[in-house]
Amino acid sequence: MDQEQTAAEKAFLDQYDVSKYERPSVTADVIIFTMDDDNELNILLIKRGNHPYKDYWAIPGGFLETGRESIDEAAARELYEETGIKADDGIDLRQLITVGTPDRDPRTHVVSVVYTALVPKGLLQPKAGDDAKEAKLFKIRKGYDENGDLSIYFVGDKCSLTMKNIAFDHEDLIVTALKRLRGRLNYTDDAFSLLQDKDRFDILELLRIHEAILFQKLDKPNFRRMFMRDYLGKHRVKELGQYAQEGKRKTTLYKYLPSNRDI
Structure with missing residues (x-):
């Protein structure tokens, strides 16, 4: 933009009436x-x-x-x-x-x-x-x-x-x-955003989040198979190993691996 155009635009803006159009x-x-x-x-x-x-x-x-x-x-x-x-x-x-x-x-x-x-x-x-x-x-x-x-x-x-x-x-x-x-739910990692700790969770916690969003009970074996295929198998999560939780038996914990897949 040359100097003449800059001056012309400045003059336009100085005289512009903001009340010309209604503003919500x-x-x-x-x-x-x-x-x-x-x-x-x-x-x-x-x-x-x-x-x-x-x-x-x-x-x-x-x-x-x-x-x-x-x-x-x-x-x-x-x-x-x-x-x-x-x-x-x-x-x-x-x-x-x-x-x-x-x-x-x-x-x-x-x-x-x-x-x-x-x-x-x-x-x-x-x-x-x-x-x-x-x-x-x-x-x-x-x-x-x-x-x-x-x-x-x-x-x-x-x-x-x-x-x-x-x-x-x-x-x-x-x-x-x-x-x-x-x-x-089926094509993003939104459910992971509701985890208490993305760096340390088990499959059951993720299952409960899916059930809460869908307002229905899900079949645990089917969900586990989906998790192993779509999350662990595609490197969307990392297995951390088995750990004993207070008052509970050992369970396998995972870490969420963020990516740019969500749009």
Whole structure:
């Protein structure tokens, strides 16, 4: 670009009217999945302290700090503010979907970039940030609605929630995230992100994660054969040997070998 073009562009930008086009608000929202001690899939939800949807439950999120951060940085900030976990601590923070229908938020036109984060068991320390009253983990359970169609609900230590208790369109976002997670199991290593320790785990722990995501029991011998063929046989894991665990018999432990195969 020559000097004349640079000057012309500077003059254009100096006179540019930013109010010429309407600008929607932008949020980064994060759907956080983890496993609990009962080997069930959990989701982190926050209870809203302000209107709209006061006292409803929602996925963590917040408005983009325009001009000061990227949308990825906003998602990482929200993850940290709600959980105390930094996105660069080996957490799988992945962009899921962008939604922006005009009526999804009664305040104004809000475009949300939605992420998922798969967090190992025991690492989460939920804390309510910004205008949230509470932040809690809920077990995700499979159920059926009044029409007999498959649905999900959430069970906490003190209360249970149905989709009617979820704010905005977050129920649809949660269902989308679950479908994506379940659909990716066969061709990605997503399940490994939910292990308590990727460097030291057994087949049973990985089996329980698959069962929790799929909401069904799996045949142990078939899963073991798949593990030996697709994970150990293709060098996606490394065998560490047999070790005795406290109060249990010896079991073979493995180490996950990360790669760039997930897309």
